[in-house]
Amino acid sequence: MKERTIIIGIGNPILGDDAAGLHVARILKKMIRGENVTIKESSEGSFDIVEEIIGFDKAIIVDTIQSENLPKGKIVKLTPNNLKENVHLVNLHDIDMMTALKIYEETMPEKLPREIIIYAITTDRSKAFSEKMSSEVENAVNKLAKTLLKEVSEVD
């Protein structure tokens, strides 16, 4: 039985570069037809995102991050282990994704994908409301979509 993969692009569609994950998912939706690959867009909170990946063998999460050292538009590949150092609560209403993952690891580890990869596109701290991305992030979106297309094609 082939492994089931979910690619989930995260972001806010009206917050400029923050929407990068959504745009990656939209590109891939047009290009990937494999029945073992599910592609979703999400603007939800951490619990909801973790619940989306439950039941899959592999999850690829595409999001944006702010970097103090990397320029805007770089692609960083991470695993949850890279993030565990910073498992903490930073949001009053919702928890960060790593905390949500940790809760599911503690309560139902068998339901989480055995492999979780996070692709993050770097942005700056600007969060002006806009429906357009910067050229740097838009280029990164296209590049990452190609990378993921290759990665998923190899699996499917």
Added chain:
Amino acid sequence: MSRFIVIEPASRLEGEAKISIFLDENGNVKDAFFQVIELRGFEQFCIGRPVEEMPRITSRICGVCSWAHHMASAKAADVIFGRDVTETARRIRELSYNAHIIYSHTIHFYVMAAADFLLSPDIFPSRRNVIGLLKERPEIVKQAFKLRLNTKRIQEIVGGKATHPTAMIPGGVSKRISLEERDEIAKLVRENLELAEKGLELFENEIYKKFKDEILAEENILRTYYVGLVDEHDCYNFYDGVIKVVDPNGKEYAKFKSHKYRDHIAEHVESWCYSKFPYLKNIGWKGFIDGAESGIYRVGPLARLNVTDDCFGEKANEHLKKMREELGNPVHHTLAFHWARLIEILDASERMLELLSDDTIIGGDILNTEGEYVGEGVGVVEAPRGLLIHHYIADENGLVKNANIIVATTCNMAAINLSVKNAAKRYIKEGKISDKVLNMVEIAFRAYDPCLACATHSLPGLMNISLTIYDSEGNVVKRLRK
């Protein structure tokens, strides 16, 4: 020489905030400021947008408060298009909105706040969280998850999506509820009702007893005005009503229709904070002080239970009586916001069962498309954290030319500053800074469930990720933050 202490960033906070505490020559607290340091101006983004798109656009202000913005915006659009919402649609809206209240309160109390009370307040904030609670009290976390998932499912059925709903449109809703869906929702709500009672049992029998001294402490009391929506029976209502104000003695001070809000509410500006400080216009801004002479008011669960005569539900009413017997009426104890939140979860469940019991809710008349275009509208709901006002003025083509959004956290911002200062005073004396100060300051402002994303209309309620990247040798190569 004065000293100052800065605690930043505030843990478990959406958006950017820092708390600055200033000490006097004797080492006592002179001032404390809860500063919001981000501003984006969402209203400007709304200019030129078609009014009918506003409910979907404004729901993106915040991933957590999306339902509240969606609903307030839809109500403003109803007025602009001159459309009276059909009875079935009104009930569907109220049903789904009560579900959202439960969803939001559940996350706040169980995932965010419960650890403050059920784990030792002496432990470091990074360990005083839901992960710690899961280890110590797994049954409580599981209870919360059940409540949350049940409510999420209801939101999906009614709203099309659990987060960022799309179902509310000018004049009604876009989707009816089938008989099967009604039955499914009712089953989930009955389960929720039992879970809500367990939550209150936990608070009244364990948390209140353990934290009574803290809850009753003078530093955790603010004698302010309270503002909330009430129906024609003077019962608070999350979805609709008139705005009622009670004074610090619990006496009705004012009652007015939502479109009159500018006659009663003004906004004070401080140079050190991007958030504004709304106050009661006819009392006036007297600075950061409480009491009947100060126009500072509070909104949210505690305010709602202070402006209401009774709860809607019989069971919730018993708990309201219990709270008033313990703390008086009105209740000025800031930490009782949590108690009020749990009462509201129960009350919302009872209200939902009542709405479901009438066949009107499965009717087919869900949208009124008739009406005379007015061009200006105010939509008001009770967001989980308090009164939310959306006010739009549109041109003759139905495009927004002016938007004003006043959110609950902004309404509470002056009171939050006071609560932070009072908590700091208690734990910093004559230069001696108690280890508890950070925890207790956090507990004080967290009671309000502040949402800085909404307050500044800045950052939507998605994840903030702070992370450190290590190379294979374990060295830090990058520090990243979202």
